[in-house]
Amino acid sequence: MADQSRLDEVLAALDAGQPAAIERLLGFLRIPSISTDPANKGDVRDAAEWLCNELKSLGFEASVRDTTGHPMVVAHSQPGGARPVLFYGHYDVQPVDPLDLWDNPPFEPALEETPEGPVIRGRGAADDKGQLMTFVEACRAWKSVHGALPAGLTLLFEGEEESGSPSLRPFLTENAEELKASLALICDTGMYADGRPAITTQLRGLVGEEVIIRAADRDLHSGSFGGLAANPILVLARALAALKDENGRVTLPGFYDGVQELSDELSRDWQALGFDAAEFLSRVGLKHPIGEKGRTALEMVWNQPTAEINGIAGGYAGEGFKTVLPAEARAKVSFRLTGQQDPAKVRSAFRAHVESFLPADCRVEFHEHGGSPASVMDTSDPAFAAAKAALSEEWGREAAYIGAGGSIPIAGDFQQILGMDSMLIGFGRDDDRIHSPNEKYNVESFSKGARSWARILATLQ
Amino acid sequence: MADQSRLDEVLAALDAGQPAAIERLLGFLRIPSISTDPANKGDVRDAAEWLCNELKSLGFEASVRDTTGHPMVVAHSQPGGARPVLFYGHYDVQPVDPLDLWDNPPFEPALEETPEGPVIRGRGAADDKGQLMTFVEACRAWKSVHGALPAGLTLLFEGEEESGSPSLRPFLTENAEELKASLALICDTGMYADGRPAITTQLRGLVGEEVIIRAADRDLHSGSFGGLAANPILVLARALAALKDENGRVTLPGFYDGVQELSDELSRDWQALGFDAAEFLSRVGLKHPIGEKGRTALEMVWNQPTAEINGIAGGYAGEGFKTVLPAEARAKVSFRLTGQQDPAKVRSAFRAHVESFLPADCRVEFHEHGGSPASVMDTSDPAFAAAKAALSEEWGREAAYIGAGGSIPIAGDFQQILGMDSMLIGFGRDDDRIHSPNEKYNVESFSKGARSWARILATLQ
Structure with missing residues (x-):
């Protein structure tokens, strides 16, 4: 007392x-x-x-x-x-x-x-x-x-x-x-x-990666070079588009190694929280949870890994229009990890994935932005x-x-x-x-x- | 005199x-x-x-x-x-x-x-x-x-x-x-x-389009929403990645309607110019002409249409890293037209293409930036x-x-x-x-x- x-x-x-x-x-x-x-x-x-x-x-x-x-x-x-x-x-x-x-x-x-x-x-x-x-x-x-x-x-x-x-x-x-x-x-x-x-x-853990794809040594006129010279934005778009499949699963080989299914106990506890995904999304103007079929929304954000593109830039995106074929394009991508996923392996798999999309004449540069396990x-x-x-x-x-x-x-x-x-x-x-x-x-x-x-x-x- | x-x-x-x-x-x-x-x-x-x-x-x-x-x-x-x-x-x-x-x-x-x-x-x-x-x-x-x-x-x-x-x-x-x-x-x-x-x-003619894809009504934290909320950059990347096939052909339905093969006369004249594509590309640090198989480089840039992404932007692409799941992503895309291609039809086909990639919760906005036939x-x-x-x-x-x-x-x-x-x-x-x-x-x-x-x-x- x-x-x-x-x-x-x-x-x-x-x-x-x-x-x-x-x-x-x-x-x-x-x-x-x-x-x-x-x-x-x-x-x-x-x-x-x-x-x-x-x-x-x-x-x-x-x-x-x-x-x-x-x-x-x-x-x-x-x-x-x-x-x-x-x-x-x-x-x-x-x-x-x-x-x-x-x-x-x-x-x-x-x-x-x-x-x-x-x-x-x-x-x-x-x-x-x-x-x-x-x-x-x-x-x-x-x-x-x-x-x-x-x-x-x-x-x-x-x-x-x-x-x-x-x-x-x-x-x-x-x-x-x-x-x-x-x-x-x-x-x-x-x-x-x-x-x-x-x-x-x-x-969840985190792996942050910045990827920069370069082709010509300068921005080109798309009239003079369009159709003939590699376009780094297209190469980057192709690599990023293929990061997830139609069901929302990340496609990197070995990505899910170490991910653990939810214990029955926590699964029951989380169900009991009565999480309303539709209401949660409606607060930011959305209605439809995406992600893997068959998983609850709480599982998706708390116990499943994901890949997200956090930023992208290339060429001229300001006001008006510039018919440029850009010298480079860049993106920032992050992976949320769960269970025993290994940040180093995820990073390597991502880099190999991007490299597999590189045509002749394109080079890629990666920058590491943090990595930690769940x-x-x-x-x-x-x-x-x-x-x-x-x-x-x-x-x-x-x-x-x-x-x-x-x-x-x-x-x-x-x-x-x-x-x-x-x-x-x-x-x-x-x-x-x-x-x-x-x-x-x-x-x-x-x-x-x-x-x-x-x-x-x-x-x- | x-x-x-x-x-x-x-x-x-x-x-x-x-x-x-x-x-x-x-x-x-x-x-x-x-x-x-x-x-x-x-x-x-x-x-x-x-x-x-x-x-x-x-x-x-x-x-x-x-x-x-x-x-x-x-x-x-x-x-x-x-x-x-x-x-x-x-x-x-x-x-x-x-x-x-x-x-x-x-x-x-x-x-x-x-x-x-x-x-x-x-x-x-x-x-x-x-x-x-x-x-x-x-x-x-x-x-x-x-x-x-x-x-x-x-x-x-x-x-x-x-x-x-x-x-x-x-x-x-x-x-x-x-x-x-x-x-x-x-x-x-x-x-x-x-x-x-x-x-x-x-x-060549030109069709310029700006496309903006929007999802949530604000930028989201990728930790709180990643895996659950739609990512406009991913949606945009998917639409853009699919604009050309593996052979460099534009995939839009009807895109090649009106494109005319080169006359034998001009074909001979252009061949006689002795254009050296490798040398041309080497001036901008490139080596390998891309584009459709079986066509000369001059044909690709003078007599064939193309699609190029001129700019892209979304999320945080500045110095450092921001684990944001962005509210919107945008790109500027231009099409070079030849022969009798119809700018209005190309524009419509592009818009329909992008719309076909939109998941629930995503909206798209298009802005026209010029259109002219060849x-x-x-x-x-x-x-x-x-x-x-x-x-x-x-x-x-x-x-x-x-x-x-x-x-x-x-x-x-x-x-x-x-x-x-x-x-x-x-x-x-x-x-x-x-x-x-x-x-x-x-x-x-x-x-x-x-x-x-x-x-x-x-x-x-």
């Missing part, structure tokens, strides 16, 4: 401090920390410094740590509590184009009233600045009420999550002793459906059950174990390099428009998220 | 005035008259005004004539000579991207020494400002030496040739009485191989033989009747609206890099081009 009373004081402090917490988040969101664009390098560092200063003001021993890319922020609390825990989030954000589809500038965030309640709108509001700040605010409340955190915490914030995390594995390896804990907490996932809290226990958590750690109970208590609904279609390679990295599992808990909603124009984060997610972490921290005492 | 002496004086004046003529062209090239980009609207008008002032200074009755798009420049000489002739050129230029591939800024033209002699480098040097100025300089020389032109001339300069000529047909129709002549002269073509003059007697000249008009002789005399090599892979719809428009054939004579070379970075025009083309026109004008007396 003493513990409950200590927790109640923390929750009350969070409620009282909500307006100030929102102001702090808006300040954080104003920093355009796009990690993928070299033009924003200084902004990314500014976001790291901002975060470091926040943590220092809460009594953390915090520092901005250089890497060969964007910096890490690492912070330590005083030792204490039953088990050391590592919290992870990322302070970089996605690019913002197409800019003209934003109702307001992406880095002029604002609190906005909507029929579903107030939201914080701006790039990074949900992914991941708003989410990571739920944990920081929970720490602030514990510290302000009780003078100390209930657990011994290390916080790790990355600035390259949206650009393939090139520095993360080296950093974890070099600082393994400092960062090791008995469990990691990761706040970069969503709830299951609106208002139902969840712990994500399996994540990740599945061991939920027998009692911390999972305790966190599930805490989440259920806060939200008034039974928390669920769910999968995620997205890739959070850090969970696999923590397993491989630091030897620990992760609890993936986040408060994002499906309609948050992450990676899209007009990204937002509900104030409810932000406030109840912070309260949820305050509760979970209490269970780690 | 009196005529020859009169001509010799004109040719001498052209030689003496060459440096000044080059300076005038450089001034013209400095005006960035890109008709396809709305940002350059004022520049296009500036180029029209520049040209109009030049013509006025030569005694032409010249004016800039508004259209709903970019203006026309029309100029009339005093009546005279045996037959009234209409000269046509265009003062607009192609876009310049990719800008980083230009060795010098495209609108800071310069005279440059090369192993093959001096060239004038800059956007529009060859296509078409340099070419049209060969005719203007020939007029200047006739006028300065003899006080009058040898023929009654009307000059028509267009500012929308590189963007599909939307105003041309209405303008010709509305001003038919003013523009009608017995023959048109068009200077927007090349020579056959370096140093061999040519009259182009057949041109054009074949009647070379029995004695002006052709006279011009051929004049060209042969100037260049010291037998002039050839050739075809062109490019499209100059105006030749067809002149036939249909003004009821006259055209003599297509130009001095461009295959290595002029028109429509590409580092476009250039040889000083030899410019100077001997002007001398050629001076001679041809004499034959029209």
Whole structure:
């Protein structure tokens, strides 16, 4: 009961401090920390410094740590509590184009009233600045009420999550002793459906590839050369068109090696979630789930791999018309992996596939953009059950174990390099428009998220 | 002999005035008259005004004539000579991207020494400002030496040739009485191989189409939706990949209706040209002619139709990586037509083809970018033989009747609206890099081009 009373004081402090917490988040969101664009390098560092200063003001021993890319922020609390825990989030954000589809500038965030309640709108509001700040605010409340955190915490914030995390594995390896804990907490996932809290226990892996096909040494006039010279766009289109068959199956040889069918137990649990694919798609203007025949929509996005073309460019695609036969065409393609699929093998199979489409006179160049296997958590750690109970208590609904279609390679990295599992808990909603124009984060997610972490921290005492 | 002496004086004046003529062209090239980009609207008008002032200074009755798009420049000489002739050129230029591939800024033209002699480098040097100025300089020389032109001339300069000529047909129709002549002269073509003059007697037609495929109402996260939501890039790639079969034949039903096999006579003439496809391709870094089996390279580019993808764009193709599942993808596709192919039927067949690839949840939008049938000249008009002789005399090599892979719809428009054939004579070379970075025009083309026109004008007396 003493513990409950200590927790109640923390929750009350969070409620009282909500307006100030929102102001702090808006300040954080104003920093355009796009990690993928070299033009924003200084902004990314500014976001790291901002975060470091926040943590220092809460009594953390915090520092901005250089890497060969964007910096890490690492912070330590005083030792204490039953088990050391590592919290992870990322302070970089996605690019913002197409800019003209934003109702307001992406880095002029604002609190906005909507029929579903107030939201914080701006790039990074949900992914991941708003989410990571739920944990920081929970720490602030514990510290302000009780003078100390209930657990011994290390916080790790990355600035390259949206650009393939090139520095993360080296950093974890070099600082393994400092960062090791008995469990990691990761706040970069969503709830299951609106208002139902969840712990994500399996994540798809990711292989990112850029392919550039070149033919002539310059753009050609399609009148002079059309019909005679190879067209890289056509070659690229042929290779990409053949990536999936009529049933939505990826055609690369060996692609499905290591994919595991869903266990009967998880299959039943996921069926019980009552996922409505048509309703889910209708939120983005779609009606018809595509993908393999005979599989449920949740299976397709949580437990089946896929191949997607994320971008394509070649020749003249601006206003008007230019009858050019282009020198090159390029595409970005990513594969979502499940089970034991091997990222290296998938990458090799893709490259061999593209090469098999190359006619004489065409050359191909590949660039690697991240690769990580899928990740599945061991939920027998009692911390999972305790966190599930805490989440259920806060939200008034039974928390669920769910999968995620997205890739959070850090969970696999923590397993491989630091030897620990992760609890993936986040408060994002499906309609948050992450990676899209007009990204937002509900104030409810932000406030109840912070309260949820305050509760979970209490269970780690 | 009196005529020859009169001509010799004109040719001498052209030689003496060459440096000044080059300076005038450089001034013209400095005006960035890109008709396809709305940002350059004022520049296009500036180029029209520049040209109009030049013509006025030569005694032409010249004016800039508004259209709903970019203006026309029309100029009339005093009546005279045996037959009234209409000269046509265009003062607009192609876009310049990719800008980083230009060795010098495209609108800071310069005279440059090369192993093959001096060239004038800059956007529009060859296509078409340099070419049209060969005719203007020939007029200047006739006028300065003899006080009058040898023929009654009307000059028509267009500012929308590189963007599909939307105003041309209405303008010709509305001003038919003013523009009608017995023959048109068009200077927007090349020579056959370096140093061999040519009259182009057949041109491919053109159908330009832009296709936009849309699915979700926003860009989606490929983690949350990948495998479940339709991907417009994949749909577009499938439609484009199927445009040609393995043998290079266009697959659209009815596409080849109206295509005519080469006459035995032209076939022999073209064979006699000794075209070296491997050498031609090697100039742009290629080795292997593609296209239909069993056809010569000249047949492929002059007498066979083709389909080319001129541009494609969708999703995120910038630096780094963005795991987006895009809301839309677009491509620009053009068809080169020959013989009696019907542009409207080709357009319809293409649209039906794309529509046949649309899954549920995808929508398609088409934009028309120009459409014109192929054009074949009647070379029995004695002006052709006279011009051929004049060209042969100037260049010291037998002039050839050739075809062109490019499209100059105006030749067809002149036939249909003004009821006259055209003599297509130009001095461009295959290595002029028109429509590409580092476009250039040889000083030899410019100077001997002007001398050629001076001679041809004499034959029209």
